[in-house]
Amino acid sequence: xxxxxSPATATGPTTMRAWRVTRTGEPVDVLRLDRVPVLQPxxxxxxxxxxxxxxxxxxxxxxxxxxxxxxEPPFVPGIELCGDVVALGxxxxxxxxxxxxxxxVVGSAIGVLSEHAxxxxxxxxxxxxxxxxxxxxxxxxxxxxxxxxLHRRARLRAGETLLVHAxxxxxxxxxxxxxxxxxxxxxxxxxxxxxxxxxxxxxxxxVIVRDxxxxxxxxxxxxxxxxxxxxxxxxxxGGSSFEQSTRCIAFEGRIVVVGFASGDVPPVRxxxxxxKNYSVLGxxxxxxxxxxxxxxxxxxxxxxxxxxAGAVRPxxxxxxxxxxxxxxxxxxxxxxxxxxxxxxxxDGVDA
Ligand SMILES: NC(=O)c1ccc[n+]([C@@H]2O[C@H](COP(=O)([O-])OP(=O)(O)OC[C@H]3O[C@@H](n4cnc5c(N)ncnc54)[C@H](OP(=O)(O)O)[C@@H]3O)[C@@H](O)[C@H]2O)c1
Numbered sequence: 001x002x003x004x005x006s007p008a009t010a011t012g013p014t015t016m017r018a019w020r021v022t023r024t025g026e027p028v029d030v031l032r033l034d035r036v037p038v039l040q041p042x043x044x045x046x047x048x049x050x051x052x053x054x055x056x057x058x059x060x061x062x063x064x065x066x067x068x069x070x071x072e073p074p075f076v077p078g079i080e081l082c083g084d085v086v087a088l089g090x091x092x093x094x095x096x097x098x099x100x101x102x103x104x105v106v107g108s109a110i111g112v113l114s115e116h117a118x119x120x121x122x123x124x125x126x127x128x129x130x131x132x133x134x135x136x137x138x139x140x141x142x143x144x145x146x147x148x149x150l151h152r153r154a155r156l157r158a159g160e161t162l163l164v165h166a167x168x169x170x171x172x173x174x175x176x177x178x179x180x181x182x183x184x185x186x187x188x189x190x191x192x193x194x195x196x197x198x199x200x201x202x203x204x205x206x207v208i209v210r211d212x213x214x215x216x217x218x219x220x221x222x223x224x225x226x227x228x229x230x231x232x233x234x235x236x237x238g239g240s241s242f243e244q245s246t247r248c249i250a251f252e253g254r255i256v257v258v259g260f261a262s263g264d265v266p267p268v269r270x271x272x273x274x275x276k277n278y279s280v281l282g283x284x285x286x287x288x289x290x291x292x293x294x295x296x297x298x299x300x301x302x303x304x305x306x307x308x309a310g311a312v313r314p315x316x317x318x319x320x321x322x323x324x325x326x327x328x329x330x331x332x333x334x335x336x337x338x339x340x341x342x343x344x345x346x347d348g349v350d351a
Contacts, residue, residue, distance in 0.1 A: 012086060013038055018114030019325050020074040024065030027329035031063065034074070039118045041089030046099060046121050048083040050345040052137035052319070053113050056080060056170065057261065060333040062110070069110060077329075078113025082106050082127055082136035083345075089121070097297065098126040104133075108140045108289065113325060115345060122293045125300045128307040131314065138170070138314035138340040139303065145258060145285040146174035146234070147299045150182065152288075153281040154232045154254040158183030163221060163230035163245065165237045166261060167204050168195035168338040173315040175234040176202035181311040184232070187224060189217065189241070191335070198338040202315060210241070218247035229253060239264030246272055253278045261335065315339030 018036045041047045061067035062077045085103050094100040099121060107124035111117065127136040150156040162179040166172040167188025179186040180203030188204030190196055196207040208220045221230055221244075229250035235242055238260035245255050246269070257280060268280050289296050306312040317339040320328045328341045 013116075016115035017322070018076045019078070020076055021063050021071075022074050024073070025063065027060060027063040027333065028326045030073075031077070031326040031329065032074075033323070036076075036114070038116045041087050041092070041118050043090045044092060044121055045089040045118050046085050046092060046105075046124055047087035047089075048081065048105065048107070048112075048117050048119060048124065049086050050081050050083040050112060050115055050117050051104075051133045052082045052345055053078045053325075053343045054080050054134075054138035054141075054170075054314075055325075055328050055332050055341040055343065056141055057259070057332060059113075059329045063329065071110065076111040076114050078117075078343075079110050080106070080108040080137060080140045081112040081117060081345075082133045082139075083117065085124070086116070089118075092121045097121075099124060104136070106136050106140050108144075108286075113343070113345075123289060125297065126304075128304040128312075130304075130307045130310075131312075134316045134319050134342040134344070135314040137342050138316060139307075139312075140300075141285070142171045142174040142314065142340070143178065143303050143312060144288075144296060144299055145171050145283065146178045147303060148285050148288055148295075149234055149256040149258055149281075149283045150175060150178055150232065151299075152295070153283050154234075154256050156182055156184055156232050159185075160231035161185045161187065161225055161228070161250070163187050163189065163233045163248070164199075164204065165189045165233070165235045165241045165245075166191070167199035167202065167207065169236065169261070170340050171236050171258060172234075173198065173202040173339055174312075176204050177312055178306075179203060179232075179234075181306055187221060187230065195338050198315065198317075217241070217244040221248035225250070232256065234258060237262045238266055240266075242266040246276075246278070249276065249278045251277050254281055255279070256281050256283055258283055316342050318342070319344050 109119040188199035236259040239262035
């Protein structure tokens with residue numbers, strides 16, 4: 001990307017407000033609101049005026065310097081948005097994949113927690129009309145991750161039982177909605193009674209409140225499935241949640257490893273997988289964006305169709321002002337939020 005003015009935005013602002021991580025640490029301590037130049041899109045990129053940014057767990061990890069990508073401070077965090085295309089970089093044909101100036105888009109790239117952002121053209125897609133700006137901002141990462149986890153990796157089938165850990169969280173509520181839309185019977189696991197209603201509203205037929213250490217989760221799942229266990233497990237938590245899943249996975253079941261929100265990366269016992277005939281499947285959605293963007297486009301088309309049908313509705317728990325971004329990222333770190341926190345960047349964002 002470059003800071004040279006481009007003909008397409010020569011009349012737009014030359015500076016903007018952006019949150020920047022100034023050093024590694026807790027989000028509330030290290031995020032600073034700065035005035036910086038508006039970047040213009042380079043070859044293969046698009047410039048976007050940002051409407052809203054959804055907070056993600058990687059924003060916490062980026063601030064702490066614990067994410068797999070470690071930009072040099074000061075850098076702009078924020079990894080998904082809804083906004084309007086304002087400029088196309090060299091080599092980006094207007095109208096290709098529905099992307100042209102004036103189109104409301106969703107997209108994912110590091111560095112969007114600012115009033116204007118530059119993203120690879122391949123990383124933005126038209127926003128579904130059925131979703132408002134806050135819902136649209138929260139669509140890409142959670143729903144794409146849930147889609148690839150359930151359909152591409154686990155090949156979930158109608159009538160199967162799907163166990164979703166952290167079922168009231170960001171990717172968890174998406175997995176519940178997509179599982180229900182696929183005709184699966186969804187069992188959600190949440191950390192507290194207060195979160196159970198969120199999981200149910202997202203499509204979980206039954207909800208289990210887990211003990212602090214995972215407790216007797218496997219026994220409860222066996223009980224609810226007449227001893228058969230879960231055909232597919234969607235696990236963004238890791239640690240004892242993964243371990244319990246291996247105890248209640250069905251014959252030929254599939255456990256999708258989505259993340260380690262517990263902070264504990266569990267070991268995979270190959271002999272146990274062999275003896276019980278189950279699979280452990282890794283999922284790193286961003287790699288699909290890099291290596292198979294056509295599959296991501298196809299998933300987006302399907303998610304947009306489901307949004308139009310009312311089956312996909314990102315659970316936006318709260319929309320906060322741009323000035324309140326550090327507190328929102330910090331709250332996500334605490335593990336007590338439900339659904340999504342969204343930061344309103346431009347005035348007039350629907351919520
Ligand atoms: N693989 C991929 O491509 C991909 C893509 C997106 C996200 N992820 C990962 O998926 C995970 C969830 O992301 P999210 O955006 O859905 O976050 P989220 O909404 O904050 O969900 C995380 C949930 O994990 C549960 N949890 C259990 N132990 C926890 C602990 N010690 N600290 C914090 N939370 C704990 C909490 O729910 P309960 O208390 O109800 O259990 C919490 O709400 C993250 O690790 C993220 O990096 C992976």
